[in-house]
Amino acid sequence: MMESRPDRGDLLPVYQPGGMCGRWAVLLVFIGALGCDRGPDSFPVNRVFARNQKLARTLDEFDTPRVTVLLKDIDRVVTRYFGVPGDPLMPSCEGVELGPLFALADLRHAAGFVEQEAGHVEPGLYRDLCVRCHGTSGDGSGRLARGLNPYPRDYRRGIFKFKRTPSTLPPTDADLHGVLLRGIPETAMPSFRDLSPSQRGALVQYVRYLSIRGLFERAVMMEVAITFDDDDRLLDPKQQEVSPTAYARQVEMLDAILNEVVQPWLDVDEQMADVPPVPADYDAPQSTARGRELFFTTLTNCGTCHGNTGFGDGQTEDYDDWAKELEPANPEALADYLALGALPPRYAEPRNLRLGTYRGGDRPEDLFVKFKNGIAGTTMTSVATQLTDHDIWCLVSYARFLPRDPVFREERGAESRE
Structure with missing residues (x-):
């Protein structure tokens, strides 16, 4: 069954579990994975969430000097901590040891551009295998995403479905490894069992990196929306020389935001659900x-x-948390989100x-x-x-x-x- 998307002109069949469309969508994913996709070497600013937080209240406001400067500041700050797709940084902040979360060598192995050398794939695992569905920033809006049902996961929310931690707490390494090993049945997410353990480990780290990066960007936007006046700057480079004390306060605020974002990931192993042994008569x-x-x-x-x-x-007429953030009951807001690149919300199944x-x-x-x-x-x-x-x-x-x-x-x- 083909589901048309008039705003994109029926470019791809929408993946439905089983049936011809499902097979075509999965085929497209794997055909796409064979090529070399350099893509952009910068992360796109989350303009959809900027609109959600009313940093710009209309599409036209995105072109105003105030919002232009604000989004550039946000981009500069996130890049300062996390780098760019081709050269990721291991974020650091005062008083927090992030070594348990990231190894820079693994991030670089997963990130960057695809390079074919002596018949094997070198740095760029994520861009080679994942970006067409999950997008450069992990926003779930890669170039094949619109044709898939369900949509690929948006990592930037930090919400993962299949894990042993409760509520919206982050997943463990084992949870993410499990998804890579199993794949997700009746979706376009395949098993990556054929990758080596070190390759899967690099992808796990990079998914976590994208998620923490996305959460940090969202947290910065929320801080700006709540506490900033129109003429406030997030991190003004001029202040570093003119007023080092003011600049240090800005950095201290950003470090505190990052600390709050990463702490749940550092504590995750303590939050796993206790699963008792399967009772012998559980299915009596x-x-x-x-x-x-x-x-x-x-x-x-x-x-x-x-x-x-x-x-x-x-x-059958309810939305998941990713779709609810697009305010599907508010036609005016939804139209803005779609114009900014969000995928049309679908009812949860x-x-x-x-x-x-x-x-x-x-x-x-x-x-x-x-x-x-x-x-x-x-x-x-x-x-x-x-x-x-x-x-x-x-x-x-x-x-x-x-x-x-x-x-x-x-x-x-x-x-x-x-």
Whole structure:
């Protein structure tokens, strides 16, 4: 099924799980990965979020001297800490050791331009394998992104779905490695199992770098929106000579913002969900029956989105957190965001649990984590405070039972014979 995008002229089929369009979109991703994409050697300023924070209240305001200077200041500040795509920097700030998060050699291995030497790929892994979908800055708006469903992840929000940490806390290294190893079923995200461990490790570091960079840029914009007057400068180079004390205060403020952004990433290993061993009888009939009961209670509200039969046909007119930031109910604001390069928001699609394929891992313990923590950025909330671990295992049992439900299989068999 082709979904047209009149604002781009039907350049690509929209990827849908299964079917011809899905195969074509995935093929395009891999064909694109074969070539050499130098791309820009600067990160684009997040103008969409600048509009969201009302640094510019209209599109025309982006051309005013005040906003032009402000966005240049923001770009200069972010570049000061993080460098550019072809020459990333390991950010540093007073009193914070970032060594556990980044190794400059790994960042350079993942970043930069693609160079073919002696038949192997040298620095530029991200640009070679990822940028066409995820974009130079990790904004999820690469040149193939508009034709994919779901859209590629926007790393700049710092929100990741498939992880063992609760709520919107950052993922661990193991979480990101897991996504690279498994891929994400029924999306255009392939497995990178064929890469060496060191290559996957470099990509993990670079994804984290892009995410922290994006969060820092957003935090700086929020600080400007809340505390700055029209004539304030973010980091005025002239002050370094004219008023070193004032310049030092500006740097101190920026260091504090970076510190606040990176601290959750430094503490992430302490926040992982505790996953008890899978009970031997977790999928016993009585456990499945209990899981079904819980599935339809207000304690979990699973049926609200996944539907009474688990087909994912419950609540189908809601947005995830990435789309909500585009204010889809505000036509004027949405039109501005789209003009600034945002992808058109789409309704979130609750998982069809009858398929028996699960993004982010399909082992019982993987589903346990999804129920216990929820899935960040979506309406699937944590049940950790409502249910015991025993009840969560019962939900896992029911979810894994749905694809092999004999009543469902009998009904589908009858339909296929008609």
